[in-house]
Every structure is written in C-alpha cells, then in structure tokens.
Amino acid sequence: MANRIDMDGPGTGPGDGASRDDMMAGRAGLADQINMAQQIAGNTLRLGWYSGVNWLMTRESLRHGKPPEFTPTKPVPTRDALISDVRGLMQRDAKAVRDGLYPPAEDGIPLSEHLTRLRAMFADIPDTVRRRSERDTVSVRDEADIDPDLPDYFQQDFHFQTGGYLSEGSAKLYDIQVETLFYGSAAPMRRAALRPIHEHVRGRDQRSVSLLDVACGTGRLLRDVRRAFPAMKLAGIDLSQSYLDEAERHLGNLRRVSFAKANAEELPVLDASQDIVTSVFLFHELPPEVRRTVAREVARVLRPGGIFVFIDSLQMGDRPDWDGLLEAFPARFHEPYFRHYAIDDLDGVFNDVGLVAEETEHVFLSKMMVRRKAG
Numbered sequence: 001m002a003n004r005i006d007m008d009g010p011g012t013g014p015g016d017g018a019s020r021d022d023m024m025a026g027r028a029g030l031a032d033q034i035n036m037a038q039q040i041a042g043n044t045l046r047l048g049w050y051s052g053v054n055w056l057m058t059r060e061s062l063r064h065g066k067p068p069e070f071t072p073t074k075p076v077p078t079r080d081a082l083i084s085d086v087r088g089l090m091q092r093d094a095k096a097v098r099d100g101l102y103p104p105a106e107d108g109i110p111l112s113e114h115l116t117r118l119r120a121m122f123a124d125i126p127d128t129v130r131r132r133s134e135r136d137t138v139s140v141r142d143e144a145d146i147d148p149d150l151p152d153y154f155q156q157d158f159h160f161q162t163g164g165y166l167s168e169g170s171a172k173l174y175d176i177q178v179e180t181l182f183y184g185s186a187a188p189m190r191r192a193a194l195r196p197i198h199e200h201v202r203g204r205d206q207r208s209v210s211l212l213d214v215a216c217g218t219g220r221l222l223r224d225v226r227r228a229f230p231a232m233k234l235a236g237i238d239l240s241q242s243y244l245d246e247a248e249r250h251l252g253n254l255r256r257v258s259f260a261k262a263n264a265e266e267l268p269v270l271d272a273s274q275d276i277v278t279s280v281f282l283f284h285e286l287p288p289e290v291r292r293t294v295a296r297e298v299a300r301v302l303r304p305g306g307i308f309v310f311i312d313s314l315q316m317g318d319r320p321d322w323d324g325l326l327e328a329f330p331a332r333f334h335e336p337y338f339r340h341y342a343i344d345d346l347d348g349v350f351n352d353v354g355l356v357a358e359e360t361e362h363v364f365l366s367k368m369m370v371r372r373k374a375g
Contacts, residue, residue, distance in 0.1 A: 042104070047185075235269070237264065264297060266297065281312055284341040310346075319362060
C-alpha cells in the first residue's frame, strides 16, 4: 500500500479531493456525450421515419387528386438541400442537449398511440384533398361545436385539415401532420426557444420565474419547458378547447401548468406579470391588424426586462434561395394570412410596442426572434 501511494505521488491518489473532482467532471462529461449521442440517434431515426411518411403521404394524396398548379417565381431548394439543413438543425439540437440547455427529447406519445394517429392521418387524406380541390375553407363550422365568441378568422379549415383547429380529431392529428410536413423537424425547431429561455433564467430561482405560452396549441413547447425547468411557473392560453384538452393530456404527470381558453388579443393576465412570453407558429395565421394587437398584449404583460421568444415561418428575403417555398405554401395549403405575413415588417411591429431586438436566428424553415421589453 505504501509503495502504491509513493508511486502515485502527492495529490494524485484516489482519495485526493482534486482527483475526485476530476473523476466527477469526467463522469459528467461522459454523461453529456451519451446524452448527445442519444439525441443524435433519436433525431436520425426521426428524420428517416418522417421522410418516409412524407413520401407515402405525397403519393397517397396524388391518388386522390393533384395539388393546385403553381409555378414559383423565386428559387426553390432541392429536397436534398432541405434534408441537409434538417440534419444541421438536428446536430445543433443534440449539441444543446450535450451542453445541458435541455434534456434529451421525449415525445410523450406511446408508439401504439403514434401508430393509431398515423393511420387516422392517412384515413383523413381523401377529405383533405376534396376540400383542397373545392377550396372549401369553412366546413369546420359544420363539423365542430363553434363557440359564438370565437373570432371569424379562427373559424376556418386552416391547411384544409378536418375540423380546422376546433375538433378533438384535429388536435390528435395536428402534431403528426406538422412533423410529416417538415420531415420530423418541428420539434427541434420548437426546442430552439429553450436556449434563450435558459440564458434568461440562468442563476435565478426558477420558482420566481413565470412564462406564458400564447396560442399553446397541443402543449408541445410547454412540455419541453416543463422538462427543462421543472419549478418554473407555466401557463398556456389558446382559443381551441380541443387543443387545450390535448395539451393537458400531453403534459401527463408532469408538474401542473395553468391552461385557459382565451384570445391572444386580450390576454387574461395582469400588466407586467410575466418574465417570459413565447409564441410558436401563431403570427402567420393572424390577420395583419390582429398581429399588431397581439404584439401590444405581449408587451403589456411582460415585466420590464422580460423577453418575448417568437418562433414562426421564415419571411421573404430571410433565405433568398428558399423564397419560392414561401410563395408556394399558401397555394398548397389554406393559409389566408401567410402572404402578408411573409412581407410584414415584424421588426417595426415589435419596435412600436417597446419590444427591443436581442437576436434573430434562422432555424430551418422557421426563424426565432428574441425581443426584450424596454425599461
């Protein structure tokens, strides 16, 4: 024993504090690498799976009718270019897991339920194609219980999907439809919001931080936030009770999130009461004047110094080589306000209400804007 200690020399034996710290750091580093590898593997599987589903969906849709004729006047990326960009996004997502910004992804949907929803999505194709060919955008009013207080702009079959945003069936299919459209990239695009949230709360007691997700939909972002920040005070509002019910199911046994059916034009929270407000893929589905109203509401409820994390579609000129995709999107899907959104002056909209630019980042087909309330 004495010989072994002498050979190790002072300060290098297994009982030395510095060595224990090194060992613990090494184990933590190994765990981070394992988490990154796990995330890369999961993302690779996700890309392959949804790319295949996308191909099958396209083929099946063509069996029931051709999409509307449309020739973009601007450049369109190849499928290979899109897939390459998705891979880059998924690598960044895995590195964020390695760096401890958030835990490895978890859909929270059992495989059996995923396959059930996948079958339902394929079964819905004939009706979706029929609505597209007939340009039927209001059949949702016959297929769902319409709350008379809902604004007219919300009572539409967005994307020509059955039930618009107002039925239980639509709420169950929405996420799988979006993931199929974006080759499985919707989740990592959404998780990009966790980095600025992480930076904003670093060093603070999570229990004192409040976050409001505006138009929370099926609660996917709120689930990601809850898993990354277990003690944070979270709330979500949405106009669709069906989507709120799905969000509550999706949160499962995680710590409680407060949900409310409410209009983003009149947020049901006090002035200067929120540290963080988030919004994912909302603004492109709002009429221009409503976009400005919602921006004012976001600014109203944020505390001075609080941040607004905005994720939505790219706009014209963000990635000029991809502008043709933005031209084609409202032609392929029922997106009545997208053309105006694509050229809207979002910087001006946010500056006018006192939301100052912090950063803008392009995340595959979306962009993330982080704005801070002045004061």
